[in-house]
Amino acid sequence: QLQLVESGGGLVxxxxxxxxxxxxxxxxxxxxxxxxxxxxxxxxRERVSCINSRDGSTNYADSxxxxxxxxxxxxxxxxxxxxxxxxxxxxxxxxxAAGVHTDYVCYSSGPxxxxxxQGTLVTVxx
Numbered sequence: 151q152l153q154l155v156e157s158g159g160g161l162v163x164x165x166x167x168x169x170x171x172x173x174x175x176x177x178x179x180x181x182x183x184x185x186x187x188x189x190x191x192x193x194x195r196e197r198v199s200c201i202n203s204r205d206g207s208t209n210y211a212d213s214x215x216x217x218x219x220x221x222x223x224x225x226x227x228x229x230x231x232x233x234x235x236x237x238x239x240x241x242x243x244x245x246x247a248a249g250v251h252t253d254y255v256c257y258s259s260g261p262x263x264x265x266x267x268q269g270t271l272v273t274v275x276x
Contacts, residue, residue: 152174152176152177152265153174153176153265153266153267153268154172154173154174154179154246154247154248154265154266154267155172155173155174155175155267155268156170156171156172156244156245156246156267156268156269156270157170157171157173157270158170158171158270159244159270159271159272159273160271160272160273161273161274161275162236162272162273162274163274163275163276164236164237164238164274164275164276165235165236166236166274167232167233167234167235167236168233168236168272169230169231169232169233170186170230170231170233170244170246170270170272171228171229171230172184172186172228172229172230172231172246172267173226173227173228173229174227174248174265177248177265178227179222179224179227179228179229179248180203180222180224180227181203182203182248182249182250182251182265183200183201183202183203183248183249183250183251183255183256183263184200184201184203184220184222184229184246184247184248184249185197185198185199185200185201185246185247185248185249185255185256185258185263186198186199186200186220186229186231186244186245186246186247187244187245187246187247187260188240188242188243188244188245188272189242189243189245189269190239190241190242190243193242195245195259195260196211196213196242197211197258197259197260198210198211198214198218198231198244199211199214199218199220199231200220200255200256200257201220201221201222201229201256202251202256203251204251206222207256208220209256209257213239214233214240217233217234217235217236218231218232218233218234219231219232219234220232229246231244231246233272236272236274237274238274238275239274240272240274241272241273241274241275242271242272243269243270243271243272244269244270244271244272245266245267245268245269246266246267247260247263247264247265247266247267248263248264248265248266249262249263249264249265250264
């Protein structure tokens with residue numbers, strides 16, 4: 151089973167920053183659309199951001215626009231999520247997921263992503 155591995159979560163104060171990383175050892179992330187999702191306790195999973203494998207275009211949830219940035223480093227087979235100006239409401243388990251490119255994957259709430267990581271916890275608190 152191909153799997154993604156997230157890292158970089160932790161505890162940060164409001165207004166702080168974290169950079170999450172998503173990598174895979176058994177396949178090349180550059181050939182997949184990669185999404186970052188999050189799920190807070192008692193809430194539904196939310197797509198935070200996605201990066202297209204064909205043209206590098208990106209999208210973001212309204213709640214994180216202007217604060218989060220998704221990017222790829224193909225040489226390192228890694229996708230990053232830079233999170234700035236963090237708020238308590240950003241607290242959640244963050245997951246990365248990979249999907250074979252279509253025009254719809256990066257707009258999917260999750261089902262079109264075939265491979266998922268185990269998640270990394272981000273806690274924003276004083």
